[in-house]
Each structure stands twice: as C-alpha cells, then as structure tokens.
Amino acid sequence: MTVMKVAIVHDWLTTWAGAEKALAELLACYPQAEIFTMVNFLPVDKIPSLVGRTIHTSLIQKLPGARKHYRRYLPLMPLAVEQFDLKGFDLILSSSHAVAKGVISDPGAVHVCYCYSPMRYAWDMQHQYLRQAGREKGIFSWVMRWQLHRLRQWDYLSAQRVDHFVAISQYIQRRINTFYRREADVIYPPVDVEKFRHDRPREAFYLTASRMVPYKRIDLVIEAFNHMPEKQLIVIGDGPDHDKLSTLAGPNVTLMGYQPDSVLIDHLERTQAFLFMAEEDFGILPVEAQAAGAPVIGYGVGGLTETTLNNVTGLWVNSQDSQALVECLQAFEAQKQQDPNAYSASVCRQNAERFATVNFTQSIHDFVAKKTAKTVK
Known part of the structure; x- marks a missing residue:
C-alpha cells in the first residue's frame, strides 16, 4: 500500500522539554515525516530524534534577534505559519500550544492536532503576559491588548481548520471545548517510566523540582518548610526566580540549582514524597x-487530579496556600505513621505505568489509522 506523506508541525524548536519529548515520539511513529516549525535553534546533530530530518522553518527564523527573542514575534506567527506549503501531504500532525495548528492544509489531507493547550497568551493568561511585558498601563498596553484580541480571533478561526483534536488531558479537553467549541479525544503524553527504579529505600527529605518561574509556585513550598524547620526540603531547578527563592529559603531548604537527569532521578528514587503546587495542564x-x-x-x-490517585499515590492540597500544604504534609505523615504501607512504592509505580511511552505510541497509531482509514507503515 501507498505510504502516507506526513508533515509534523511544531510551534518552535528552542528547548528540549515536555512538548519536544512528545514530538520525538510522534516522529518515531512516522519516521518519514517532515518537520515544519516557526524557528529551529537546537543542535540538530546532537538530538537523535532530529538527525537526518527535513526541517522547514518560517520567515521568523531570519528576523533580527529571533534566537533569543522569538516570542516577541508572536503577532507575526499566524501569518508565518500560514505560509508553509503543505500541498501533497496526506496527514498533518500539529503539535501545538500556540500557532502550529493554524497551518493551511491540502483539502484532501487529514489534520490531527495534538494540543497541549489553547494559546494561553491570548486567553486566560493575557493579564499575566501583560504584567511580564511591563505593559499593564499606557498606550503600549492598549496596542498589545488589541494585538491579543486579534490573536484570539485568529486562534479560534484557525482551530476550525483542524479535522480532529487530541488533548493531553481531560483538563485541556475542557479548555478546547471552552475556547474553540470543539470536541477532543484524550491521549496522555508519553513518560519514560522505565528509567526509574521504585524499590530503593526512602529517606527523610522531601523534594520539589521545576523551572523557577512564578506559576510553578515553588515559593509556597519553601514558605511551608519555613514553618516546619525540623523537616528537610530539596529543590532542584533553575530559572528567573532563583535568587528570590534563595533569599526566601530557610536553613532546612537546600536549593541545588540545575541538575542533570541522573541527579534528579536519584533524588526521586529516594525522597519521602514529591511536592507540586503548580496548576498544570498535565505535569510530567x-x-x-x-x-x-x-x-x-x-x-x-488540573492534570494532577488525573495523574495521581488521592489518598493512594498522592494527597491533594485544596488551595495554593503554604498553610494548606503544611496541613497536608502533617496529614500525610500521620497516615504513614498509622499505616507504614500507605502510599506504597509499587502502587505508585503501577499508576505511573498508565502513562508509559508504549501506550502513547499505540494510542496515536490507532487514532490516526481510524481517522485516515488507511494503513500507516
């Protein structure tokens, strides 16, 4: 049978994070696919998933300052993504949290969007976006608000070009319905669970890790441990808020900064529990x-309610508040003292295996095969 010609459209290639790990698995599913992206500033020769791939970039690739400030060209991205020539492709897979889903596909093609989130800059994070840009007031604020208004209009209209949406979680499924008025299936992102052991002895410390930006709410975790000086917290990660968080941390809080995967894995395998106070779409x-x-x-x-089982593989804090976290940690320790087998490592591992890479790959293959009614080789 004829092998489909496949295009995979990804917003931008500037870091290798969660969305790019999902992209790698999409590329593994369709090894013949060509990549289309706004900009590509990754060392392609050092990333196995990208080696030997045909990668098409947009006009933004060559604009001044694009390497460091590509996000400043957000108002141009709708125009840029619509310039990709996808004529002759049978299947378009957009890997999108911004503009990738806005490509104009051949009328005979099937366009499946794997959606990490509707564009947050244009919708529910508009005010945070304006604050971070220092544009809450004044004439430039109104210029940006007008641009975001137009971006919302384009974002909604371009979503109507997609044939089938796939959301990364039920949480995002609801957002797609709210903002785009479209239905979506749910296929959870791939997680490499095989690189972890779950049978190592647990130690007394607690762990949190993430990029240090405001919405991750590492500050709440540190504040909680400032109220519990007898407990130890280790923080792994770096980012713009590092210095502020370092000043906030008490003597029982250790900020390790950026660490390689091997160090993070080692700490995850030994920690008493992992702490996570962000509102995430999924959360790897x-x-x-x-x-x-x-x-x-x-x-x-958000996603945490889908990836953890309350009172079984985790414990949910009812508000983004340091005191609420303190009370939750006290309840957790009381449960562990009463029943040493509570929150067992093997049950945690079993729950995580629902999100294994092999499940993602099979689900994507099955979904696309059903929607294209063709055999994918």
Missing part, C-alpha cells in the same frame, strides 16, 4: 515521581 514530573515510587503531594487542580 509527578508521573516520573510515581514511576520512582514516590507519592505526590500537590495542588489538587
């Missing part, structure tokens, strides 16, 4: 923690 780290046998204590909203 809580799944990785469970794969390493660690229960997760975190804010019970």
